[in-house]
Amino acid sequence: MTQPLSNDSRAQLEALYQQMEPEGLYPLWEKLAALVLPQPQSPAQVHKWAYDKARDYLMRAGDLISAKQAERRVLILENPGLAGQSGITPSLYAGLQLILPGEIAPAHRHTQCALRFVMEGGGAFTSVDGEKAVMHQFDLVLTPGGQWHDHGNPTDTPMIWLDGLDIPTVRHFDASFAEHYHEDQFPEAAPAGDSLTRYGRNMRPLKGHTADRRPAHQPLFHYPYADWRPTLDAMASSGAEIDPHLGHALEFLNPINGGPIMATISAHVRLMPAGFETKPRRATDGTIFVVVEGTGEAVIDGETTVLSPRDILVVPSWKEVVFRANSQLVLFGYSDKACQEKLNLYKEENA
Numbered sequence: 001m002t003q004p005l006s007n008d009s010r011a012q013l014e015a016l017y018q019q020m021e022p023e024g025l026y027p028l029w030e031k032l033a034a035l036v037l038p039q040p041q042s043p044a045q046v047h048k049w050a051y052d053k054a055r056d057y058l059m060r061a062g063d064l065i066s067a068k069q070a071e072r073r074v075l076i077l078e079n080p081g082l083a084g085q086s087g088i089t090p091s092l093y094a095g096l097q098l099i100l101p102g103e104i105a106p107a108h109r110h111t112q113c114a115l116r117f118v119m120e121g122g123g124a125f126t127s128v129d130g131e132k133a134v135m136h137q138f139d140l141v142l143t144p145g146g147q148w149h150d151h152g153n154p155t156d157t158p159m160i161w162l163d164g165l166d167i168p169t170v171r172h173f174d175a176s177f178a179e180h181y182h183e184d185q186f187p188e189a190a191p192a193g194d195s196l197t198r199y200g201r202n203m204r205p206l207k208g209h210t211a212d213r214r215p216a217h218q219p220l221f222h223y224p225y226a227d228w229r230p231t232l233d234a235m236a237s238s239g240a241e242i243d244p245h246l247g248h249a250l251e252f253l254n255p256i257n258g259g260p261i262m263a264t265i266s267a268h269v270r271l272m273p274a275g276f277e278t279k280p281r282r283a284t285d286g287t288i289f290v291v292v293e294g295t296g297e298a299v300i301d302g303e304t305t306v307l308s309p310r311d312i313l314v315v316p317s318w319k320e321v322v323f324r325a326n327s328q329l330v331l332f333g334y335s336d337k338a339c340q341e342k343l344n345l346y347k348e349e350n351a
């Protein structure tokens with residue numbers, strides 16, 4: 001306000017506020033500046049989870065509760081700035097899930113979209129609408145919203161993956177539906193890997209008289225490490241110009257429209273050669289990173305975080321990030337960029 005209020009007016013206003021409050025009425029002029037920020041001021045904090053430490057707790061939980069008892073045996077990675085919200089950013093959730101040899105996690109489906117990024121083990125599966133994706137370390141597997149999914153581990157080693165979901169986004173829109181399947185496992189509908197063969201080779205089934213089994217908007221759900229990792233190497237050795245803000249970076253796509261993997265979540269991988277340092281960059285999509293390989297540092301708004309293999313790092317919206325690769329550094333990242341772009345909210349600044 002240009003003219004300061006007199007003490008008398010201030011007192012009368014305060015009395016008015018008190019009388020209005022039980023009616024659910026509040027003065028916008030007292031709150032406007034905090035509601036409409038000149039730039040993002042995320043309540044989320046920069047935070048890193050060291051894999052081995054989190055893994056120890058997860059294995060201890062594994063001694064105490066089965067995957068079936070828990071439905072999903074997961075440790076939530078809650079952002080310290082978002083206490084009680086089960087979010088790693090204001091829009092996204094992250095957790096570490098353990099499935100021990102011989103265990104199953106029963107079939108269910110829900111509105112929320114999920115990705116899995118495998119941290120440890122190999123040979124367990126996620127089944128999506130009755131088709132298994134057999135998972136190996138650093139594979140990306142999706143369970144898009146509304147699709148039945150269960151997990152199982154027929155191997156003799158534990159399997160741990162990072163779950164990334166849009167739980168806070170769906171909560172924000174009050175749009176959550178979920179149901180359990182009446183059996184532990186959804187009936188097998190196709191051979192393991194069927195969708196990857198049909199939709200993951202720059203082709204798709206030609207429309208004839210047979211109906212597609214997979215939902216038209218989201219048919220592909222497995223992006224194996226064995227495919228994406230050599231592609232990064234090929235980029236790096238091709239002599240292609242490296243992006244100064246990202247390194248050699250590739251986004252995972254939905255083959256149906258060339259857009260992000262799911263409606264609410266985008267995911268990418270990047271490779272930075274040893275000695276490379278990115279130029280500063282900030283973006284409105286708070287991002288969760290997994291260190292796939294190598295060591296380095298993330299300098300976020302001037303604060304340095306040391307990065308080691310399988311560390312999980314969250315960089316909230318609009319924090320300026322510089323990555324330094326001490327050895328060749330490979331990162332996986334996911335964010336709500338897909339959602340923000342649909343809402344015309346996404347913004348980035350590359351210094």
Ligand code: 1HN
Binds near residue numbers: 072143149
């Ligand atoms: C879920 O369905 C899974 O299917 C993991 O593995 C974590 C967290 C909240 C809601 C649903 C899974 C989840 C989840």
